[in-house]
Amino acid sequence: MSHHYTQGINTKQAHKAIPEGYYEEEQGLLGFFGPVSHLIRKQPSTRWTKIEGPLKPRMYDLLELNKTESYRRLFYNDQVRIGWQWSEKKEPGKLFAERNSDGDLLLFCHQGTGDIFTEYGHLSYSKGHYIVIPKCVTYAISPTEKSNFLVIENLGGHYEEPVRGLVGRHAIYDENALVKPELEGQEAQLKKLGHEIKEIHVKHNSELTKFSYSEEVFDVVGWKGDLYPFTLHVDDMMPLMSHRAHLPPSAHTTWVGRDFVVCTFLPRPLESDKDALKVPFYHQNIDYDEILFYHDGDFFSRDNLHPGMLSFHPAGFPHGPHPKAVKTIEDKTHTNEYAVMIDTRWPLKRDEVLTSVELNEYWKSWQS
Numbered sequence: 001m002s003h004h005y006t007q008g009i010n011t012k013q014a015h016k017a018i019p020e021g022y023y024e025e026e027q028g029l030l031g032f033f034g035p036v037s038h039l040i041r042k043q044p045s046t047r048w049t050k051i052e053g054p055l056k057p058r059m060y061d062l063l064e065l066n067k068t069e070s071y072r073r074l075f076y077n078d079q080v081r082i083g084w085q086w087s088e089k090k091e092p093g094k095l096f097a098e099r100n101s102d103g104d105l106l107l108f109c110h111q112g113t114g115d116i117f118t119e120y121g122h123l124s125y126s127k128g129h130y131i132v133i134p135k136c137v138t139y140a141i142s143p144t145e146k147s148n149f150l151v152i153e154n155l156g157g158h159y160e161e162p163v164r165g166l167v168g169r170h171a172i173y174d175e176n177a178l179v180k181p182e183l184e185g186q187e188a189q190l191k192k193l194g195h196e197i198k199e200i201h202v203k204h205n206s207e208l209t210k211f212s213y214s215e216e217v218f219d220v221v222g223w224k225g226d227l228y229p230f231t232l233h234v235d236d237m238m239p240l241m242s243h244r245a246h247l248p249p250s251a252h253t254t255w256v257g258r259d260f261v262v263c264t265f266l267p268r269p270l271e272s273d274k275d276a277l278k279v280p281f282y283h284q285n286i287d288y289d290e291i292l293f294y295h296d297g298d299f300f301s302r303d304n305l306h307p308g309m310l311s312f313h314p315a316g317f318p319h320g321p322h323p324k325a326v327k328t329i330e331d332k333t334h335t336n337e338y339a340v341m342i343d344t345r346w347p348l349k350r351d352e353v354l355t356s357v358e359l360n361e362y363w364k365s366w367q368s
């Protein structure tokens with residue numbers, strides 16, 4: 001516990017009117033909701049010349065992962081498991097159902113289109129859809145074209161919506177933008193595609209068990225309640241912004257898990273005040289490991305990126321925009337990026353598979 005205090009050169013408002021030739025760095029606890037200070041530096045803290053040891057910024061190209069495997073775990077801790085999944089179009093009769101008893105499932109569709117059959121009814125998905133499937137709900141993904149997903153399993157609790165606070169319940173996305181499953185018509189759609197689902201693959205403690213049945217497993221004829229799978233498309237999301245000062249990433253929170261959050265960065269106008277910082281501020285997010293998945297568009301805070309890449313910035317060192325982005329941002333009025341961020345309260349472990357798709361020079365990318 002401490003009280004606000006200032007020394008030397010400082011600013012009245014965070015991320016605004018940073019003295020010419022200096023750099024602002026935010027050091028914050030609890031994802032910038034707790035005690036926080038802004039340091040005015042002569043140079044960005046990202047000017048390291050050598051990093052020795054396992055703690056460093058990392059970048060991966062997930063599109064280089066084997067595209068024939070159905071699922072690869074990438075990162076994990078006790079609260080969250082993050083993976084990458086390819087789903088192929090299934091021939092009639094080959095579709096099986098799945099059930100995840102390890103936690104709520106959040107899929108983000110990076111590529112592809114298709115149907116999802118569930119005990120609660122039919123959903124469809126396309127590129128840019130979030131799909132929330134509560135723990136233990138039976139579902140079957142039936143791609144109409146080869147699809148891939150970022151998969152975020154909430155192991156320690158259940159997904160909740162962000163607290164909207166001052167901006168009210170229709171901000172970020174309207175509740176009505178959440179697409180609910182349609183029970184009516186599901187049977188006909190299954191028949192049309194020639195699927196009769198008689199197998200359920202259940203994940204428990206990361207192990208799969210196959211349950212077989214002699215008849216179709218999706219036999220629900222009605223239901224009531226507030227526990228069901230649903231979807232949300234990025235086009236139905238309304239990013240918050242201030243034209244006067246850069247808002248923190250927490251303004252873009254989409255889903256809240258136990259000890260982690262999922263945020264979505266979407267195209268938006270840039271801050272228009274002349275003295276407003278327009279790129280993400282240099283920061284130490286002291287209590288959180290950060291993952292950023294680049295889905296689509298132009299990624300304004302760094303260069304040499306393409307959709308399907310993923311960065312990992314664990315707690316323990318400051319980071320911020322790429323030097324080129326700082327120079328070029330002045331000519332821009334809008335961002336055109338779609339990215340999914342996962343911030344975790346406890347350190348993430350990395351799966352070995354990531355080393356095969358790591359860009360080993362990434363830690364040098366802040367050198368101008």
Ligand SMILES: [Fe+2]
Nearest residue numbers: 285290313319
């Ligand atoms: Fe960060």
